[in-house]
Amino acid sequence: xxxxFLLLRRMRQGDEGAVETFVRKYYPAVLGYCRCHLDCPQxxxxxxxxxxxxxxGALDRYRHxxxxxNYLYVIAGNLCKDYYRKVFPLPLxxxxxxADHPLDTLEDRLDLEAAFRALPEDxxxxxxxxFLQECRQREIAKILDIGxxxxxxxxxRARELLAHHLRKEAF
Numbered sequence: 156x157x158x159x160f161l162l163l164r165r166m167r168q169g170d171e172g173a174v175e176t177f178v179r180k181y182y183p184a185v186l187g188y189c190r191c192h193l194d195c196p197q198x199x200x201x202x203x204x205x206x207x208x209x210x211x212g213a214l215d216r217y218r219h220x221x222x223x224x225n226y227l228y229v230i231a232g233n234l235c236k237d238y239y240r241k242v243f244p245l246p247l248x249x250x251x252x253x254a255d256h257p258l259d260t261l262e263d264r265l266d267l268e269a270a271f272r273a274l275p276e277d278x279x280x281x282x283x284x285x286f287l288q289e290c291r292q293r294e295i296a297k298i299l300d301i302g303x304x305x306x307x308x309x310x311x312r313a314r315e316l317l318a319h320h321l322r323k324e325a326f
Contacts (some may be wrong), residue, residue, distance in 0.1 A: 159223045167214060177223070178207060182252060185227050191271070191283045192235040202238060206231045222295070228284065228298045270320040273314055279305055282313035 162180075165173035184228070187204055189199035209230050217226065274282055280299060284290040292310065296303045 157219070160219050163214070163217070163219055164224065166211075173299075174211070180209070181224055181227055184224060185231050188228060188231050188283065188288055191234060191287060192232075193238065198238065202231065202234045205234055209234075222294065225294055225297050228288070228290075232280070232298070266321060270317045273320050278309050278313040278316065281309035282317070285310050285313075300323055 160174050162177055163325060180204065186203045187201060189202045189206075190196065193199045193202065206227055210223075235290060271279060271282065281295055284295045284298060285292070291299070292303060292306045295310075296306045299306070
């Protein structure tokens with residue numbers, strides 16, 4: 156049986172330990188996702204906490220159909236978009252920070268961050284979920300509410316642009 160299903164059931168029954176387990180399981184990934192979209196680490200932390208607050212606020216209405224992470228990414232993505240709409244007249248590029256993927260040098264990391272920032276937003280969204288959050292393509296399709304062929308195209312195109320940008324930075 157799906158471990159998330161059992162965890163959600165225990166949370167609905169008021170089990171505080173289940174809530175803590177759930178947060179520990181998904182908090183790092185959601186925080187990494189928010190950091191990829193926001194320049195300010197404190198804002199990323201705030202939006203991550205707001206993501207979980209909204210998730211728990213809607214827990215009674217939530218219907219588990221796979222991974223709870225997908226729903227968390229949707230909430231976090233919407234919060235990031237709302238943040239930019241409120242704070243900036245035009246969306247600004249986020250600063251990708253690959254969690255759990257240490258790079259050899261600071262220069263390599265800065266090159267990678269610049270390459271992600273150079274991607275168009277629709278490609279960046281799919282690329283962050285695929286390359287940094289390690290989501291499967293079907294999960295990305297659900298999170299972004301787009302078809303699987305479009306996800307495959309965006310990932311392929313993002314890979315091409317990232318490779319081009321990183322080759323250019325090497326010279």
